[in-house]
Amino acid sequence: MTHILAIDQGTTSSRAILFDGDMKIVAVAQEEFPQHYPDSGWVEHDPDDLWGCTLRVCREALERAGLAAADIAGIGITNQRETTLVWERDTGRPVHNAIVWQDRRTAQFCRDWRERGEEETVTAKTGLIIDPYFSGTKLKWILDHVDGARDRARRGELMFGTVDSWLIWNLTGGRAHVTDATNACRTMLYDIHKGCWSSTICGMLDIPMEMLPEVKDCAAAFGTAAAEHLGAEIPILGVAGDQQAATLGQACFAPGMLKSTYGTGCFALLNTGDTPVRSENRLLTTVAYQFDGKPTYALEGSIFIAGAVVQWLRDGLGLISKASETQAMAEASDDTQRVVMVPAFTGLGAPYWNAECRGAVFGLTRNSGPKEFARAALESVGYQTRDLLEAMRADWRGEAERATLRVDGGMSASDWTMQFLADIIGAPVDRPEITETTALGVAWLAGQEAGLYPDMDGFAKAWKLERNFAPAMEESAREERYAAWKRAVAAAQQA
Numbered sequence: 001m002t003h004i005l006a007i008d009q010g011t012t013s014s015r016a017i018l019f020d021g022d023m024k025i026v027a028v029a030q031e032e033f034p035q036h037y038p039d040s041g042w043v044e045h046d047p048d049d050l051w052g053c054t055l056r057v058c059r060e061a062l063e064r065a066g067l068a069a070a071d072i073a074g075i076g077i078t079n080q081r082e083t084t085l086v087w088e089r090d091t092g093r094p095v096h097n098a099i100v101w102q103d104r105r106t107a108q109f110c111r112d113w114r115e116r117g118e119e120e121t122v123t124a125k126t127g128l129i130i131d132p133y134f135s136g137t138k139l140k141w142i143l144d145h146v147d148g149a150r151d152r153a154r155r156g157e158l159m160f161g162t163v164d165s166w167l168i169w170n171l172t173g174g175r176a177h178v179t180d181a182t183n184a185c186r187t188m189l190y191d192i193h194k195g196c197w198s199s200t201i202c203g204m205l206d207i208p209m210e211m212l213p214e215v216k217d218c219a220a221a222f223g224t225a226a227a228e229h230l231g232a233e234i235p236i237l238g239v240a241g242d243q244q245a246a247t248l249g250q251a252c253f254a255p256g257m258l259k260s261t262y263g264t265g266c267f268a269l270l271n272t273g274d275t276p277v278r279s280e281n282r283l284l285t286t287v288a289y290q291f292d293g294k295p296t297y298a299l300e301g302s303i304f305i306a307g308a309v310v311q312w313l314r315d316g317l318g319l320i321s322k323a324s325e326t327q328a329m330a331e332a333s334d335d336t337q338r339v340v341m342v343p344a345f346t347g348l349g350a351p352y353w354n355a356e357c358r359g360a361v362f363g364l365t366r367n368s369g370p371k372e373f374a375r376a377a378l379e380s381v382g383y384q385t386r387d388l389l390e391a392m393r394a395d396w397r398g399e400a401e402r403a404t405l406r407v408d409g410g411m412s413a414s415d416w417t418m419q420f421l422a423d424i425i426g427a428p429v430d431r432p433e434i435t436e437t438t439a440l441g442v443a444w445l446a447g448q449e450a451g452l453y454p455d456m457d458g459f460a461k462a463w464k465l466e467r468n469f470a471p472a473m474e475e476s477a478r479e480e481r482y483a484a485w486k487r488a489v490a491a492a493q494q495a
């Protein structure tokens with residue numbers, strides 16, 4: 001058994017990536033699945049799509065690599081986080097579509113909950129703020145709206161899970177109802193200090209605790225994939241939410257190390273070691289990873305629109321036909337114009353958490369055109385990251401000051417964006433050779449549990465730099481531009 005199968009179940013596609021004994025990628029298979037938008041601000045996935053396309057890509061990757069299940073030492077699963085599923089214990093049938101992390105249907109409930117003055121209790125226990133983003137209020141919504149669901153859950157007939165739990169349940173033929181600490185801590189039902197489900201929060205949301213999965217370390221025996229799925233039994237040995245998996249894949253193991261992943265959204269995590277740091281600046285306290293029952297914590301900043309702003313230039317405005325064209329446009333743009341784009345298409349995430357804010361563009365002149373729009377779109381990703389880093393620097397005793405930022409995700413391929421990022425945060429940006437860090441992180445979890453891959457130190461040494469972006473912008477220009485961004489965000493929120 002020489003290989004590891006990493007499953008990356010994301011918001012828009014499922015991917016299966018096979019790694020060899022040297023942690024090199026040997027095959028990738030990917031499949032997109034439909035998004036469902038039943039109402040304004042609602043986003044759902046069909047649970048059968050999530051499971052079905054995951055299984056197909058696993059089979060396809062094996063076929064492409066010319067490998068059989070017997071060659072696979074273990075499976076690692078990483079997944080879109082917070083997305084909420086409920087299914088029947090007996091039949092495995094979901095009682096509702098999965099409610100996706102982006103879904104805002106519980107915004108009113110969250111507002112009322114905050115106004116009842118209960119946010120302090122929630123934050124103290126879970127490290128999160130009250131927002132529809134997390135699983136807790138989505139699960140409550142399902143229990144409130146599916147006939148008889150709460151009573152059935154109380155009788156132990158229904159099970160809750162995030163996407164990792166759902167996939168493991170299916171892979172193991174209904175034998176394992178489990179999750180890991182990094183996924184559990186995004187539900188808003190998990191006490192990150194005690195390391196267990198919180199009866200207080202479950203009580204506040206009237207969630208029967210019978211329906212919650214068992215929480216394990218990130219590297220553990222999660223169950224065995226049944227032979228009928230991939231041709232032979234394979235143990236599932238690693239699980240982590242996708243942003244935590246990227247933190248692992250970037251080998252951010254020491255306190256103060258920082259990564260940011262630029263996909264559809266952007267998620268920055270700062271390792272704070274064994275101390276859960278309480279944010280004074282609306283960041284989240286989260287479990288970065290957990291081994292031997294001991295959590296390592298992180299401060300997380302979540303931005304909902306990063307690469308998605310480039311998709312909007314392509315699909316919404318028709319200014320480009322592919323994402324990489326933005327590079328040449330930004331290079332050729334008029335630098336004297338100060339067009340500022342606030343891409344708050346679905347509200348603003350950290351550190352603003354303004355669900356009602358919408359996008360805006362400032363500073364347009366008669367000469368502003370597609371190139372300036374492209375530049376402003378790419379710059380918006382840098383400015384939003386700076387917002388997160390400002391908050392991290394303030395929260396973490398100033399120790400995150402000028403820390404190198406390790407980047408990954410699809411948009412990190414844009415050299416122009418990465419250089420602007422280094423310029424505007426005033427700190428170095430490191431892009432690794434492998435930008436598939438999410439899959440790598442969870443492959444490493446499974447691989448070291450299987451005894452195939454090195455320990456933490458060995459893995460950290462294997463991390464390789466592809467390119468460093470050093471800040472080159474004058475301090476005065478940096479601060480002047482950032483101030484213009486802050487004014488634009490304030491104005492967008494007032495509009």
Ligand SMILES: Nc1ncnc2c1ncn2[C@@H]1O[C@H](COP(=O)(O)OP(=O)(O)O)[C@@H](O)[C@H]1O
Binds near residue numbers: 012310326
């Ligand atoms: N060269 C590029 N320049 C700018 N944006 C890019 C580039 N390549 C990809 N992107 C953006 O990155 C995103 C895709 O990254 P990916 O990590 O695959 O995202 P996800 O996992 O969220 O689907 C898209 O939103 C796309 O617009």
Ligand SMILES: O=P(O)(O)OC[C@H](O)CO
Binds near residue numbers: 082101241243263264
């Ligand atoms: O599926 P992604 O890569 O868009 O990541 C989604 C995040 O896990 C949401 O918290």
